[in-house]
Amino acid sequence: MSLRPDWAQWDGKFVTSTGINEVLRDFSSNIERKEENNSVRDALVLQNFLTSIGYTAAKVQQRFGLAGAKTAGPFYVRRRFDHRHAHLLGMQTSPRDELDVVIRMLLLGLSLPVEQVQELLGDQVLSAMTRLSLVGPSPAIPGLLVPHVQIFPIDPSALLRGESSDESMGLLMVTDLMPPCSAALEEEPVMYIGPDSLGLVHHAPRKEEEAVLDLCCGSGIQGIAAAKLYGKQVTCVDINERAVRFARFNAMINGVTSSVKVVQGDLYDFHDEMGHEMGSESEVVVSQRRFDVILSNPPFVPVPSDLKKRVKRYDVFADGRNENTRVKQMRLILVAGGEDGEAVLKRIITGASRHLAAGGRVAIVTEIFCAHLLPERMSRWLIESSPLSESRGRRRWRCLVHVDKEENMYTPATYSEARAGNKVERLEWEEHLKKMRIETVGRGYIFLKADPDEREAGGEEEEGMGDEIFLSFSKSGKSVWSPANLQSVMETKRQLESLRMI
Numbered sequence: 001m002s003l004r005p006d007w008a009q010w011d012g013k014f015v016t017s018t019g020i021n022e023v024l025r026d027f028s029s030n031i032e033r034k035e036e037n038n039s040v041r042d043a044l045v046l047q048n049f050l051t052s053i054g055y056t057a058a059k060v061q062q063r064f065g066l067a068g069a070k071t072a073g074p075f076y077v078r079r080r081f082d083h084r085h086a087h088l089l090g091m092q093t094s095p096r097d098e099l100d101v102v103i104r105m106l107l108l109g110l111s112l113p114v115e116q117v118q119e120l121l122g123d124q125v126l127s128a129m130t131r132l133s134l135v136g137p138s139p140a141i142p143g144l145l146v147p148h149v150q151i152f153p154i155d156p157s158a159l160l161r162g163e164s165s166d167e168s169m170g171l172l173m174v175t176d177l178m179p180p181c182s183a184a185l186e187e188e189p190v191m192y193i194g195p196d197s198l199g200l201v202h203h204a205p206r207k208e209e210e211a212v213l214d215l216c217c218g219s220g221i222q223g224i225a226a227a228k229l230y231g232k233q234v235t236c237v238d239i240n241e242r243a244v245r246f247a248r249f250n251a252m253i254n255g256v257t258s259s260v261k262v263v264q265g266d267l268y269d270f271h272d273e274m275g276h277e278m279g280s281e282s283e284v285v286v287s288q289r290r291f292d293v294i295l296s297n298p299p300f301v302p303v304p305s306d307l308k309k310r311v312k313r314y315d316v317f318a319d320g321r322n323e324n325t326r327v328k329q330m331r332l333i334l335v336a337g338g339e340d341g342e343a344v345l346k347r348i349i350t351g352a353s354r355h356l357a358a359g360g361r362v363a364i365v366t367e368i369f370c371a372h373l374l375p376e377r378m379s380r381w382l383i384e385s386s387p388l389s390e391s392r393g394r395r396r397w398r399c400l401v402h403v404d405k406e407e408n409m410y411t412p413a414t415y416s417e418a419r420a421g422n423k424v425e426r427l428e429w430e431e432h433l434k435k436m437r438i439e440t441v442g443r444g445y446i447f448l449k450a451d452p453d454e455r456e457a458g459g460e461e462e463e464g465m466g467d468e469i470f471l472s473f474s475k476s477g478k479s480v481w482s483p484a485n486l487q488s489v490m491e492t493k494r495q496l497e498s499l500r501m502i
Contacts, residue, residue: 022133027245042128047253053098057155106151111144187242191218195481200365205502209292220247222295227256236262290357300366302341304432350385359452368403368444375469396451399469403444410441443481449501
C-alpha cells in the first residue's frame with residue numbers, strides 16, 4: 001500500500017481549508033506590544049508556553065539522544081525525510097508530553113490528531129496557535145491538525161562556550177514549513193534556516209554596537225541574534241511582505257521588540273521608524289541613517305534565466321513525480337541571485353558606503369564564485385560605492401574574504417549536479433556556468449570595514465592608500481558553513497583581529 005497522499009487532488013483545498021496564506025496576518029503592520037491586542041496576547045501565550053516546557057536546542061537534542069552533538073541550531077532526524085508521509089507518521093505513536101507534541105508538529109512537520117494536541121497543550125495554547133494560523137485542519141483526513149510553520153530552537157552561543165548553557169540567549173525562529181506548505185502559498189515563502197544562516201550568526205564579530213542593519217532578513221535570524229548578543233538598536237529589512245510578518249513575530253516571541261524594528265523594503269530603499277514606538281506614523285527615510293554594522297544573507301545562486309522562468313512554486317509536489325527535482329526548484333526561487341549570483345551582493349556592497357557610520361563593518365554570507373578573481377571584482381564595486389567628492393576624498397575599505405579551501409569547492413560539474421533536478425537541467429546549469437565563466441564555487445563570508453577617516457580630495461595618491469582586500473582559504477577540512485565548525489570561526493576571528501577589523 002502506498003503511503004503517499006495524492007497531493008494533485010488536494011493542493012488547492014489545502015490553501016483554502018487550512019488558511020496557510022493567513023499565517024501571522026496581523027503582523028503585516030508594526031503592532032504595539034500591548035496585551036489587549038489579540039495577536040500580541042496569542043504571541044505571548046505561545047512564548048510563555050514554549051519557555052515553560054523547555055523548548056530549547058539543548059532539550060531537543062537530549063530528546064533525540066544527541067546531547068553531545070554540539071549542533072547549534074536546526075537539524076533533521078533523517079536525511080531524506082518525506083513530508084508527504086508526515087500525517088501518517090504522526091499517527092504511528094502517541095506523543096508522551098507537551099515537548100513531544102511541539103517537536104513533532106513544529107520541528108518535524110508532522111500532523112497529529114487534534115484531540116491529542118488539545119489534551120497535552122490545553123485549550124489556551126491550541127486556540128492561540130490556531131488564531132495565529134500556525135496550525136490548521138488537515139484537508140485530507142478529518143480530525144488531524146496540520147502545522148503551517150516550523151519553529152526552530154537555536155542556541156547562537158553553544159559553539160563558542162563549549163558545554164555550558166545560557167538559555168536566556170536561545171532563539172526561537174518561526175519559518176515556513178519546507179517544502180509542502182510552500183508549494184501551496186500565494187506569497188513567496190519565508191526562507192528556511194540553513195547552515196549559511198547559522199554560519200553567519202557564529203562568524204559575525206560580536207562587538208557591542210549601537211545600530212545594526214539586517215538586509216534580506218527573512219525570518220530575522222541575523223538581526224534578532226544581534227539584538228540578543230551585541231546590537232542595541234536593530235533594523236531588519238526584507239522585500240517579502242510575508243518575511244516581514246514572520247520577522248516581527250519572531251522579534252516578539254524572543255523578547256526584543258524594544259530593540260528590533262522590521263520594515264519592508266528593497267535593500268537600502270525603505271522607511272524606518274527612527275526611534276519611535278512600533279506603530280508610529282513618524283517615518284524617516286533610511287538614507288538619513290547610518291549604521292555601525294550591516295549584516296546580510298542575500299540570495300546568491302546563479303540561476304539560469306530560462307530555468308527560473310519555467311519554475312513555478314505550485315509545481316512543487318503537484319504530481320508526486322521526482323520529488324527531488326521539485327524540492328530543488330522550490331529552493332531556487334528563494335535563493336536566486338541573478339544570472340551571475342552576485343546581483344544582490346553587489347548592490348549591498350556598493351550601497352554600504354552611504355549607510356555605514358565611520359569605522360562601520362559589513363558581514364555577509366554567500367557563495368563565492370572564482371574566489372581568486374573576487375578581490376578584483378570587489379575593488380571595482382568599492383570604487384563605485386565610494387566615489388570622490390568635491391569636499392572629501394573617497395572612503396577607504398579593508399576587506400576579508402574567508403572561503404572554503406580549494407579542494408572543498410564545487411566544480412561546474414559538481415555544482416550543476418547539486419542544483420539540477422534532472423539530466424536536462426544539469427546540462428543547462430553547466431552551459432550557464434560556462435557562459436558566466438564560473439569555474440569554482442566555494443562557500444564563504446565577506447567582511448568589510450570602512451576606514452574611519454576619509455582622505456582629503458585633491459591630495460596625492462600615496463602608496464598603500466587604496467582599498468585592502470585579503471583572500472583567505474580556510475584550513476578546515478570541512479566547509480566553512482558546516483555546523484559546529486569552530487576552527488573556521490576562530491580562523492576568521494584571528495584574521496579580523498590581525499587586520500584591525502574588530
